[in-house]
Amino acid sequence: MTIALKGCSNSSFPTAPNRDPPTMALKATIYKAQLQIADMDRGVYADHSVIIARHPSETDERMMIRLLAFALNVPADDKQGQLEFAKDLWDVDEPALWHKDYTNAVRHWIDVGQPDDKRLMRAAGRAERVSVYSFASSTPVWWKGIESKLTRAANLVVWQIEATPSQALAKLANRTMQLQVTVQDGTVWMSSAADSVEITPRRLTASA
Numbered sequence: 001m002t003i004a005l006k007g008c009s010n011s012s013f014p015t016a017p018n019r020d021p022p023t024m025a026l027k028a029t030i031y032k033a034q035l036q037i038a039d040m041d042r043g044v045y046a047d048h049s050v051i052i053a054r055h056p057s058e059t060d061e062r063m064m065i066r067l068l069a070f071a072l073n074v075p076a077d078d079k080q081g082q083l084e085f086a087k088d089l090w091d092v093d094e095p096a097l098w099h100k101d102y103t104n105a106v107r108h109w110i111d112v113g114q115p116d117d118k119r120l121m122r123a124a125g126r127a128e129r130v131s132v133y134s135f136a137s138s139t140p141v142w143w144k145g146i147e148s149k150l151t152r153a154a155n156l157v158v159w160q161i162e163a164t165p166s167q168a169l170a171k172l173a174n175r176t177m178q179l180q181v182t183v184q185d186g187t188v189w190m191s192s193a194a195d196s197v198e199i200t201p202r203r204l205t206a207s208a
Contacts, residue, residue: 026090028053031063032176037071039183044076055089060170061135065112065161066096068169068190068199069133071181073110075099081107088112095123114142117149124153132158133201135166143204159201168197 031052038045050070054063066085074083081101086094088111099108109127111120114134123130130153134142139160150156172179172192182189188199 026056028055030054030175031173033067034178035067035071036178036180037074037183038181039072041183041186042076044074046074046076048074050085052085053087058089060173061166062112064169064173065133065135065166067179068161068181068188069097069110069112069131071190072183072188072201073097073099073108073131083108098127114139117146120146120150120156121153124150124156128155130156132156133161134158134204135161135163137163139204147204156205158204160204161199161201165197165199169199171195172197 031054033050033052035048035050037048048070050067052063052067070083070085075081081099083097083099086096086098088094088096095109096112097110098106099110100106106127108129108131109123111123111130111132112135113132114136115123115132120130120132136142143158143160169190172190172195177192180189180191182191186200188201190197190199
C-alpha cells in the first residue's frame with residue numbers, strides 16, 4: 001500500500017502585466033518510507049510504503065512525529081477507508097493526517113504540534129475521533145493553557161512525546177527510509193538498520 005500527500009502544487013501563478021513576477025509556489029520535498037509495523041497492543045501487523053510530502057518549513061523532528069502517528073493509527077484493514085497524510089501546512093482546514101471512509105466522512109483527525117482550542121473544537125465536531133501528538137518541551141505549558149476549554153470534546157485524545165526521544169527520531173530521517181515499528185504495552189520502538197528509538201507516548205487527556 002502506498003500512502004501519499006495529495007494536492008501539493010508545484011506550479012507558478014500567472015504574471016500580471018507591469019508587475020514583478022510572483023514567487024513560485026512552495027514546493028514539497030518528497031520522502032519515502034517502508035514501514036514494517038508490529039503493533040501488539042492493537043493486533044496490527046502490516047507493511048506500508050508511504051510517501052511524505054514535506055513542507056519547506058517542516059523540521060525532521062515534526063516529519064518523523066507524523067510518521068510515528070501514522071504507524072500508531074493505521075487501520076488493520078482498509079474496509080473503512082485509509083489513513084492518509086494530509087496537507088495541514090498548506091491548508092489550515094486539513095490536519096496532519098486523516099482517516100476518511102468511502103463516503104468522505106472523517107473518522108479520525110490527527111494533528112501534530114500544539115493546535116489551539118478553537119481548531120480542536122472544530123475538529124471534534126467534524127470527526128469521529130481527534131488525536132493530537134505534541135512533541136515540544138513546552139507541551140505542559142500549552143496543554144495547561146487550553147485543557148479547560150476542551151471539556152466538551154469527548155472524542156479528543158492528546159498525547160505527549162517527550163523531547164529526548166522526539167529529537168532522537170529526527171536522526172532517523174532520510175529521503176528513503178526502511179523502518180521497523182514495534183508497539184507493546186504502550187511503548188514504541190522505531191528502528192532503522194543503524195539505530196533504534198524508544199518512545200512511550202504519555203496520554204494527557206483522561207481515559208474514557
